[in-house]
Amino acid sequence: SAEEVTASYLERIKKSRINAYTTVWEGAIDKAREIDEQGHNGPLAGIPIAIKDNISTKGISTTCSSKILQGYVPPYDAHIIERLKDAGAIILGKTNMDEFAMGTSTESSCYGPTLNPWDMERVPGGSSGGSAAVVAAGEAPISVGSDTGGSVRCPAAFCGVVGLKPTYGTISRYGLISYANSLEQIGPLATCVSDIATLMDVIGGHDARDSTSIKTETVYKDALADDVSGLKIGVPAEYFGAGIDPAVENSVWDAIQLFEEMGASWEQVSLPHTSYALAAYYIIAMSEASSNLARFDGTRYGYRNEGENWHVMASRTRAEGFGAEVKRRILLGTYALSAGYHDKYYLKALKVRTLVKQDFDLAFKEFDCLITPTMPTPAFKLGEKVEDPLALYLADVNTVPINLAGVPSISLPCGFTDGLPIGLQIIGKHFDEATILKAAYSFE
Numbered sequence: 050s051a052e053e054v055t056a057s058y059l060e061r062i063k064k065s066r067i068n069a070y071t072t073v074w075e076g077a078i079d080k081a082r083e084i085d086e087q088g089h090n091g092p093l094a095g096i097p098i099a100i101k102d103n104i105s106t107k108g109i110s111t112t113c114s115s116k117i118l119q120g121y122v123p124p125y126d127a128h129i130i131e132r133l134k135d136a137g138a139i140i141l142g143k144t145n146m147d148e149f150a151m152g153t154s155t156e157s158s159c160y161g162p163t164l165n166p167w168d169m170e171r172v173p174g175g176s177s178g179g180s181a182a183v184v185a186a187g188e189a190p191i192s193v194g195s196d197t198g199g200s201v202r203c204p205a206a207f208c209g210v211v212g213l214k215p216t217y218g219t220i221s222r223y224g225l226i227s228y229a230n231s232l233e234q235i236g237p238l239a240t241c242v243s244d245i246a247t248l249m250d251v252i253g254g255h256d257a258r259d260s261t262s263i264k265t266e267t268v269y270k271d272a273l274a275d276d277v278s279g280l281k282i283g284v285p286a287e288y289f290g291a292g293i294d295p296a297v298e299n300s301v302w303d304a305i306q307l308f309e310e311m312g313a314s315w316e317q318v319s320l321p322h323t324s325y326a327l328a329a330y331y332i333i334a335m336s337e338a339s340s341n342l343a344r345f346d347g348t349r350y351g352y353r354n355e356g357e358n359w360h361v362m363a364s365r366t367r368a369e370g371f372g373a374e375v376k377r378r379i380l381l382g383t384y385a386l387s388a389g390y391h392d393k394y395y396l397k398a399l400k401v402r403t404l405v406k407q408d409f410d411l412a413f414k415e416f417d418c419l420i421t422p423t424m425p426t427p428a429f430k431l432g433e434k435v436e437d438p439l440a441l442y443l444a445d446v447n448t449v450p451i452n453l454a455g456v457p458s459i460s461l462p463c464g465f466t467d468g469l470p471i472g473l474q475i476i477g478k479h480f481d482e483a484t485i486l487k488a489a490y491s492f493e
């Protein structure tokens with residue numbers, strides 16, 4: 050029964066040593082019993098799920114792993130939460146993340162880092178590290194995260210699970226607390242591609258409350274054919290650049306070889322503006338963040354400090370409520386948007402974004418999908434990059450171009466090195482999730 054399944058996950062969560070949940074929902078068992086009693090027959094009836102802590106859940110604390118949102122309990126559900134509830138899913142709890150989804154390691158959380166279940170001295174990736182780690186550790190069968198520049202795919206790669214960043218506009222962002230809204234999408238994580246498709250069929254689709262939400266007729270489950278014959282794969286040289294771990298490189302080439310054996314063909318392709326993507330991404334993301342995070346001033350949500358007037362209260366609240374990385378990004382974003390620098394940084398970054406997108410448009414005239422490593426290395430050690438934000442930003446080199454272009458991309462396990470999982474990234478055309486799901490399904 051749903052109750053037994055939920056109870057067994059809750060039991061496992063109790064024994065956890067990886068610090069992946071920020072909140073375990075105390076109503077889960079009652080909800081499971083209710084689903085049993087109703088004889089609910091939705092597509093996810095009785096299936097427990099974990100939700101990243103930046104997705105609004107009515108009546109369940111939602112904090113973005115930030116001190117500034119301590120005590121905030123949303124009065125409404127995000128669009129995807131409404132959909133998941135209708136489908137019969139049971140929310141187990143909220144998962145740990147980098148504060149406001151800014152990071153690649155889940156180390157900037159106010160709750161402390163989540164540990165990688167494969168090696169507890171290593172990071173699980175980020176920013177949806179909790180969502181990937183719970184799936185890898187058997188603390189939830191499926192989960193959702195958000196991906197602004199790799200935050201679903203990076204932890205999927207580091208934790209050896211499957212994660213999809215859908216085409217921009219595919220899943221409503223209503224109720225997702227924005228970090229950089231022109232780049233981000235909610236994305237599913239699971240142990241297999243078919244669960245990803247099932248989840249997409251539930252959470253994807255149009256919602257009038259998100260003006261960037263698009264009507265699509267895709268039935269993701271229909272994509273799950275075991276057939277890549279005739280598939281034309283492009284392999285972009287720029288994604289195998291300096292800093293790539295040889296084991297990662299070999300593993301991805303082995304995967305490409307396997308696709309060839311299964312009847313696909315591949316050729317090298319160049320995406321010449323890739324090297325500018327990282328800089329453009331960070332300018333755009335920080336600019337949007339500086340504006341999106343202006344609403345956290347102690348007046349409306351969560352934590353509030355004292356002060357003789359509003360200005361003092363708001364400024365103390367923000368000084369104490371935000372962590373170092375979030376402050377760094379608000380400052381840099383505010384600088385990039387300020388009069389006199391706006392053209393030089395922000396507008397320039399937007400132009401580069403267009404060039405990056407055009408690289409993909411051109412490549413997809415010739416190829417059905419592109420294959421690359423998701424991350425240049427396997428999971429790194431906890432603490433290894435905390436003192437060096439630039440080193441951390443560099444880890445995103447293969448994931449951020451996809452968000453700049455808005456195309457879909459899936460990460461799935463393709464091997465191991467020293468006991469650590471390696472992730473393969475398959476990138477598709479806008480709204481062609483079907484092709485990358487099919488390729489991933491055939492490969493796994």
Ligand code: GLN
Binds near residue numbers: 445
């Ligand atoms: N690591 C990237 C960043 O810090 C991506 C984060 C994300 O996708 N939310 O911006």
